[in-house]
Amino acid sequence: MILQVEGVGKQFGGLQALLDVTFDLPAGQILGLIGPNGAGKTTLFNCINGVYAPSAGRVIFRGEDVTASKTYDMAHRGLARTHQIVRPLNELTVRENVTVGACFGREGHTLGKASQIADEVLAFVELSDRHDQLAGSLNVGQKKRLEMARALAAQPYLLLLDEVLAGLNPSEISRMVDIVKRIRDERSVTIIMIEHVMHAVMNVSDRIIVLDYGEQIAEGSPEEVANNPKVIEAYLGDPELAEQLLNE
Amino acid sequence: MDFILASVIDGLLLGFVYGVAAMGLTLIWGVMNVINLSHGPIIALGMFGVYLIFGAFSLNPYVAILIVAVLGLVLGVAIYYVAVQRVINAPHLSTLLATFSVNMIIIGLGTAIFSASPRNVEFSLGSLTLGPITLLGTRVVAAFAAMLVAGALYLFLYRTRYGRYIRAVANNRDAAELMGVPSNRILALSFGLGTMLAAIAGGLIATFFPFTILAGGAYELKSFVIGVLGGLGNPIGALFGGLILGVLEGIIPTFMPTTWVPVVEFLLFVLILLVRPQGLFGAKS
Amino acid sequence: MSENKVAAPAKKLRFMPQLAGRPYLGLSLTLAVIVIMILWPLVTGKDITRETVFTILLSVTLASSLNILLGYTGYVSFGHVVFFGLGGYVGFYLLAIQGWSLWMAMLAGGLSSALLAYLLGRAILRLRGAYFALATIGINEAMRAFINNFKPFGGPIGMTLNFQVYRDYGGASQALWMVFYTMGALTLLAVTVSFFVRTSKFGLGLLAIREDEDAAEVMGVVAPKAKTWAYVLSAIFPGIIGVLFFFKNGSIEPAPAFRLHFSIETIVMVMLGGQGTVLGPVVGSGLYQGIRGYLLTSAIFKNIQLAVAGGLLLLIVLFVPDGVIGWLRHRFPFLRRVLQ
Numbered sequence: 001m002i003l004q005v006e007g008v009g010k011q012f013g014g015l016q017a018l019l020d021v022t023f024d025l026p027a028g029q030i031l032g033l034i035g036p037n038g039a040g041k042t043t044l045f046n047c048i049n050g051v052y053a054p055s056a057g058r059v060i061f062r063g064e065d066v067t068a069s070k071t072y073d074m075a076h077r078g079l080a081r082t083h084q085i086v087r088p089l090n091e092l093t094v095r096e097n098v099t100v101g102a103c104f105g106r107e108g109h110t111l112g113k114a115s116q117i118a119d120e121v122l123a124f125v126e127l128s129d130r131h132d133q134l135a136g137s138l139n140v141g142q143k144k145r146l147e148m149a150r151a152l153a154a155q156p157y158l159l160l161l162d163e164v165l166a167g168l169n170p171s172e173i174s175r176m177v178d179i180v181k182r183i184r185d186e187r188s189v190t191i192i193m194i195e196h197v198m199h200a201v202m203n204v205s206d207r208i209i210v211l212d213y214g215e216q217i218a219e220g221s222p223e224e225v226a227n228n229p230k231v232i233e234a235y236l237g238d239p240e241l242a243e244q245l246l247n248e
Numbered sequence: 249m250d251f252i253l254a255s256v257i258d259g260l261l262l263g264f265v266y267g268v269a270a271m272g273l274t275l276i277w278g279v280m281n282v283i284n285l286s287h288g289p290i291i292a293l294g295m296f297g298v299y300l301i302f303g304a305f306s307l308n309p310y311v312a313i314l315i316v317a318v319l320g321l322v323l324g325v326a327i328y329y330v331a332v333q334r335v336i337n338a339p340h341l342s343t344l345l346a347t348f349s350v351n352m353i354i355i356g357l358g359t360a361i362f363s364a365s366p367r368n369v370e371f372s373l374g375s376l377t378l379g380p381i382t383l384l385g386t387r388v389v390a391a392f393a394a395m396l397v398a399g400a401l402y403l404f405l406y407r408t409r410y411g412r413y414i415r416a417v418a419n420n421r422d423a424a425e426l427m428g429v430p431s432n433r434i435l436a437l438s439f440g441l442g443t444m445l446a447a448i449a450g451g452l453i454a455t456f457f458p459f460t461i462l463a464g465g466a467y468e469l470k471s472f473v474i475g476v477l478g479g480l481g482n483p484i485g486a487l488f489g490g491l492i493l494g495v496l497e498g499i500i501p502t503f504m505p506t507t508w509v510p511v512v513e514f515l516l517f518v519l520i521l522l523v524r525p526q527g528l529f530g531a532k533s
Numbered sequence: 534m535s536e537n538k539v540a541a542p543a544k545k546l547r548f549m550p551q552l553a554g555r556p557y558l559g560l561s562l563t564l565a566v567i568v569i570m571i572l573w574p575l576v577t578g579k580d581i582t583r584e585t586v587f588t589i590l591l592s593v594t595l596a597s598s599l600n601i602l603l604g605y606t607g608y609v610s611f612g613h614v615v616f617f618g619l620g621g622y623v624g625f626y627l628l629a630i631q632g633w634s635l636w637m638a639m640l641a642g643g644l645s646s647a648l649l650a651y652l653l654g655r656a657i658l659r660l661r662g663a664y665f666a667l668a669t670i671g672i673n674e675a676m677r678a679f680i681n682n683f684k685p686f687g688g689p690i691g692m693t694l695n696f697q698v699y700r701d702y703g704g705a706s707q708a709l710w711m712v713f714y715t716m717g718a719l720t721l722l723a724v725t726v727s728f729f730v731r732t733s734k735f736g737l738g739l740l741a742i743r744e745d746e747d748a749a750e751v752m753g754v755v756a757p758k759a760k761t762w763a764y765v766l767s768a769i770f771p772g773i774i775g776v777l778f779f780f781k782n783g784s785i786e787p788a789p790a791f792r793l794h795f796s797i798e799t800i801v802m803v804m805l806g807g808q809g810t811v812l813g814p815v816v817g818s819g820l821y822q823g824i825r826g827y828l829l830t831s832a833i834f835k836n837i838q839l840a841v842a843g844g845l846l847l848l849i850v851l852f853v854p855d856g857v858i859g860w861l862r863h864r865f866p867f868l869r870r871v872l873q
C-alpha cells in the first residue's frame with residue numbers, strides 16, 4: 001500500500017468537513033475522488049499532504065505515519081499535488097517554476113540536473129514552447145499543465161490532482177486525460193484525482209471514492225459507483241428524481 | 249501611594265489622546281490594509297494647525313481643533329487620491345513607501361517653513377485639585393475631548409449610512425462593491441477620517457506639550473504599539489490600547505528609570521505581534 | 534519520450550544564462566562598475582571624491598544585503614538598520630574599550646548581527662506582509678532604547694575612539710584611505726554573494742517563497758529554514774560595515790546607529806534600482822546618492838531636498854515600481870543576460 005487513510009476527520013469550527021474517511025491505495029492505481037461541491041474533496045487532499053492537520057485519524061504514506069506532517073516533508077517523502085485554484089509563481093518563468101519542483105521535491109536535485117528534468121517534463125505536458133515566458137502570462141489551460149509539470153518534476157511516488165480538467169475545453173480535456181494515463185503507465189506514479197468531469201474520471205480511474213458532506217458514501221469500480229443510488233442521490237440532491245432516473 | 253495614583257491618572261488622561269491618534273492609524277489599516285507612514289507628520293501638522301490658528305486669530309484652541317479636523321479630513325482624502333489609490337492593491341511595500349514619501353514631503357516642507365525649533369501654544373486652563381492629586385486643566389479637557397471624538401466615531405461607524413459602507417468595505421471590498429457601495433470613495437473617506445483623527449490628536453497634544461515639526465514621529469510609533477495592543481484594524485480596541493499605554497507610561501517610571509519606558513513598550517509590541525497578532529481584545533484569528 | 538530527451542540538453546543552455554556561453558557576464562559588468570567607482574578618487578586625487586564614493590559604496594553594500602531579504606525573499610524589513618547599529622556597537626566596543634584590532638572587531642560585528650538575525654528570524658519570520666515590517670520597526674526601536682540604557686556601551690552618550698588608535702593604521706589620513714579600500718573590497722564581496730545567492734538553488738527557493746510561500750512549501754521548499762538563512766545573510770554585511778563606518782566616524786551614539794530613516798533610505802535605493810536583481814541595488818544606490826547630492830547642493834532645492842526626494846520616491850512607487858533595471862529587463866528582454 002502506498003497510502004492508507006484511517007478514519008480521517010476534519011472540523012472547521014462548527015463545520016464537519018470530513019468524517020471518518022478510510023481507504024487504502026495500492027501502488028500503480030488511479031483513484032478517482034468525486035462528490036458534489038463542498039463535499040470535502042480538497043480538504044481531504046489538504047489533510048493528506050499536510051496543509052491541515054486532521055482533527056481525527058491517521059495518514060500512513062509508504063508505511064510511515066505522516067499524520068500532520070509539514071507540507072515540505074511530504075514533498076520530500078515523494079508526494080506531489082496540484083491546486084484546484086492554480087498557484088503559479090507568477091514572476092518566474094515557466095521553466096523556473098518547474099525547476100523549483102525538481103530542485104526541492106523527492107530527489108532534491110541540483111540546479112543543473114533540475115533544469116534538465118524541467119525541460120523533459122515540459123515536453124511531456126506539451127509546454128516546451130512556453131518555457132521562457134513568465135508563468136503569470138499563461139492562460140488557464142496552460143497554468144493547469146504548469147501545475148502538473150511542477151508536480152511531476154518532483155518525481156513523486158504519489159500525485160494528487162485537484163480538478164486539473166476544470167475550465168478546459170473538450171480538446172484540452174482529452175489531451176489532459178491522455179497525459180494522466182501516461183503518467184501512470186510510463187512513470188509508474190500512483191494518482192488520486194479529484195474530478196467533476198464524469199466521463200473523464202470514469203474513463204481513467206481504476207477505482208472511485210465518493211464523498212458527500214464529508215462522508216464516504218460509496219467506493220468501488222467506476223461501473224459500481226455509477227449505478228449506486230446513493231451516489232446519484234448525492235449528486236441530484238433529490239431522492240425521487242434520482243429514483244426516476246434509475247428506473248429509466 | 250498618592251504619587252503612583254497621580255501618575256496613573258495622568259497617564260490615563262494622556263492615554264485617551266494617544267488612543268485617538270492610534271484610532272486613526274488602525275481605522276486606515278482595518279479598512280484598506282495600509283500602514284500609514286505619514287501618520288506622524290500629520291499629527292505634527294495638527295499641532296502646527298492649532299498653533300497657527302491660535303497665534304493668528306487668537307481663537308480658542310478647541311475651536312481651532314475643529315478647523316484642524318476639517319483640514320485633516322480634506323488632506324487625507326487628497327493623500328488617498330494622489331498617493332494611495334493607485335497602489336491600493338499592490339504589495340505592502342508599495343503602500344508603505346507611498347505613504348512614507350508623503351511623510352518625507354510633509355517633513356521636508358515643514359522643516360523648510362517652520363524650522364526644527366520647538367513651539368508651544370501659550371494657553372492654560374489652570375489646574376484641578378482633587379484631594380492629594382493635581383491635574384493640568386488642558387489635559388483633563390483633552391481627555392474629555394478624546395472621549396467625545398471616540399464616541400462620535402463609534403456613532404458614525406455604527407449609526408450612519410456611510411459608517412455602514414465603511415464597515416462593509418472593510419469586511420469585504422468586492423462584496424461591498426457588488427452591493428453598490430462606491431468603494432473607492434469610501435476608501436478615500438476612510439483615509440480622510442484616519443488622518444482627521446491624527447490631526448485632532450496632534451491638536452490636543454499641542455495644548456499641553458511643546459512640539460516641533462518632527463514631534464509626530466514619537467506619537468506615530470506609539471500609535472503602532474497601541475494599534476497592535478488593541479488589535480490592528482479595531483478602532484475601539486485602539487482606545488483601550490491607548491489607555492494601557494498611558495497607564496504604563498505613568499507607572500513604569502515609579503519603579504525604574506524613565507528611559508526604560510520605550511524598551512518595555514517596544515518589547516511588548518513585538519511580543520504581542522508574535523503571540524497575539526489579533527490584539528489583546530481581538531477574537532478573530 | 535526519447536525525442537524529448539534528446540532535445541533537452543540544447544535547450545538547457547538557454548536556461549540560467551550564467552551557466553551558458555558567457556557565464557558571469559552580468560556579475561562581471563556589475564563588479565566592473567564598482568571597481569571603476571573605487572578607482573575614481575585616485576583619478577581625481579580629491580578627498581571629497583573619496584568621501585562621496587565611500588557613501589555610495591556603503592549604500593551599495595547595505596542595499597545589496599537588504600535585497601537578499603527584500604528582493605529575493607519578499608520580506609520587507611523596515612528596521613534593517615538594527616544590524617548596522619548593533620554590529621557597529623559591538624565592534625566599536627571591542628575596538629575602543631577592549632583594544633581589539635579593526636579586523637577582529639569587524640568580524641565580531643558581522644557575527645553578532647548574524648546571530649541576532651538568526652535568533653530573531655526563528656521568531657518574527659513567521660509574520661507576513663505588513664506585520665513583519667512592523668515587527669522589524671519594533672525591534673529596531675527596542676534595541677535603540679535598550680542601548681540608550683546600556684552602561685557598558687556608554688548609554689545615551691555612546692563611545693568615542695581614542696585618536697591614538699588611528700596610529701596603528703598609519704595615522705588618521707592614511708587610515709581614511711585604508712577604510713575606503715576596505716569598504717570597496719566589502720562592496721565587491723557583498724555584490725558577489727548577492728549574485729551567487731540569486732543564481733543558486735537556495736536563491737531559487739527564496740524566489741519561490743517570494744512568489745507564493747505556501748505553494749513553495751508544498752513543492753518542498755523548507756521555507757522557515759530558507760528565510761532564516763536569507764535573513765542571516767542579509768544581516769552580516771550591515772554588521773561588518775557598521776564597525777567600519779563608526780571606526781571612521783570616531784564615535785558612536787544610539788540615534789545615528791539605529792536611525793529608522795536610514796533603513797527606509799536603503800529600501801528606496803533597492804526599489805529605485807530594481808528589487809530582486811543583482812545590479813538593481815548597485816544602480817539604485819548610485820542614483821539615489823547622486824540625486825541626493827545634487828539636491829543638497831542645488832540653490833533651489835537645498836532647503837526642500839527632503840520634500841523633493843519624497844516626491845521622486847512617490848513617482849517611482851506609483852509609476853516605475855520595478856525600478857530602473859526591472860523596467861529595462863521588462864522593456865528589452867534581450868538585455869536580461871547582462872542586466873541580472
Ligand SMILES: Nc1ncnc2c1ncn2[C@@H]1O[C@H](COP(=O)(O)OP(=O)(O)OP(=O)(O)O)[C@@H](O)[C@H]1O
Binds near residue numbers: 044084
Ligand atoms: N479553511 C477552511 N475554513 C473553513 N471552512 C473550510 C475551509 N476549507 C474548506 N472549508 C469548508 O469545508 C467544506 C469542504 O470544502 P472543500 O473545499 O474540501 O470541498 P470540495 O469537495 O473540494 O468542493 P469543490 O468541488 O467545490 O472544490 C466546504 O463547506 C468549505 O466551505
Ligand SMILES: [Mg+2]
Binds near residue numbers: 041042043084
Ligand atoms: Mg475542491
